[in-house]
Amino acid sequence: MVCEAISSFSKSNKDPPVLEEIQVNVQDIPDTQQLIEPDAKVSMPPKSAAAPAKILFLDGVRGLAAILVVSQHSREYLHDLDLGACAVDTFFVLSSFLLTMIFMKKSIRMLSHNASYRKWGFSLADYFSKRFFRVYPLFATVVLIIWLLPYEKQKQYFLVKERGHFDLFKVLTFSFPHRYFVFWTLPLEISYYFCLPVFVLGVLNLRRFWWVPFIPLYVWIIYAGWHLRRSSHSPLMPHFPTFLAGSMAAILFVKLDLWMKATGFEFNRLHKLAIRAIEYAAVALILSVCFRRNSHPGQPVEPTMFFHWVHKPEHDEGGFPFISVPVTLVIVVEMLLPSCISAMFEWSVLRYWGKISFSVYLLHSFVVFSDIYGKDPSMYYDRLFTRFGLILVLCTTSYYLVEYPSQLLAQRITRVLTEQEAKGPGNLTLPFPFDTKRQFFRIPNMTQIA
Secondary structure (H helix, E strand, O other): OEEEEEEEEEOOOOOOOEEEEEEEEEEEOOOOOOOOOOOOOOOOOOOOOOOOOOHHHHHHOOOHHHHHHHHHHOOOOOOEEEEHHHHHHHHHHHHHHHHHHHHHHHHHHHHHHOOOOEEEHHHHHHHHHHHHHHHHHHHHHHHHHHHHOOOOHHHHHHOOOOOOOOOOHHOOOOHHHHHOOOHHHHHHHHHHHHHHHHHHHHHOOOOHOOOHHHHHHHHHHHHHHHHOOOOOOOOHHHHHHHHHHHHHHHHHHHHHHHHHHHOOOOOHHHHHHHHHHHHHHHHHHHHHHOEOOOOOOOOOOOOOOOHHHHHOOOOOOOOOOOOHHHHHHHHHHHHHHHHHHHHOOOOHHHHHHHOOOOHHHHHHHHOOOOOOOOOOHHHHHHHHHHHHHHHHHHHHHHHHHHHHHHHHHHHHHHHHHHHHHOOOOOOOEEOOOOHHHHHHOOOOOOOOOO
């Protein structure tokens, strides 16, 4: 119904107000008639932001790596392969990838808001406190337990070679001769934690030329992977290219993800076919390198499947296999364009092992090297289920007694730092501007959750 009302009132000093005329026109309109013209522009609600990238499968990858470490140290499962070294490289790549991705997204927000030095100080304090409480409490707990054990048990579980050589202070401070068994990886990761913010801020400072250093860095990483020897119980520098590959892949992912959201880019069928071909080639390369049988001293190196086809004999320097670049390639592709590969690693069993992977890494020797089960070859499956079952129980207990409370404490410290930072903002800002309009990939006007 459309109603039109015309009314007028007259008012004089002597007479009361009188309603002169009211006219109402009523017009019937059929129910099927449009109330809005077809060509009329109607403001539609803004398009919702793209769904966050799938990262659940990374927990599954970490869980598989933890299982491979257990298998390697059992000296019974897949003993002719060096899958433990591949798993350690995977841990390094995942750690640097995730931390770089989180820190870079947070840094982009802070630079775009021209954050003060004070805010940056609180942000870095939060970053390092989270890293400390993620790694050190469980490490210190395990070190204290080993220190309380007699020498025979220290030698059995953590390969301490000399009586009285286990110095508590030197082990806790990562003295190089005292990095027993799996402890050698922790100081490498902690050292890279200090390099990561410098690398990320340096890349962001280059603005539209952020990609320029990536070309020589990838050349160096590939050269080091093929020609330089890496092994366990070594300092950071031989393994630095592995960490750097994870950080560079994270930066590439963040840049591509922001650009795709800002431009609304979507992969067409041809893009998907090309990307899948590259991804599956990388998967084939990873499998061929990982599943190379260990060569015995004095015997030639057995070629991998890939190099047996293309280049024989293979050049080999020994040490860890080189898988960091193809692994990061698969990770970036699966986060931008998920497939059955990421769905496979989202299996809840693998993700749970990934959740407790740090406890598995530090504590599995207490089960694998113990004497609680026999060594009779006929008890192969008994040992298999006993080992993994006991490791699962032990590491679940460790997670909820040590790791989880440490994470809660880190969250509490984050809240305290946030409250302290909000009390009094600083006035100084970073020396270089961050102009979003001049970036090679522009940042969309949306809030990114790190």
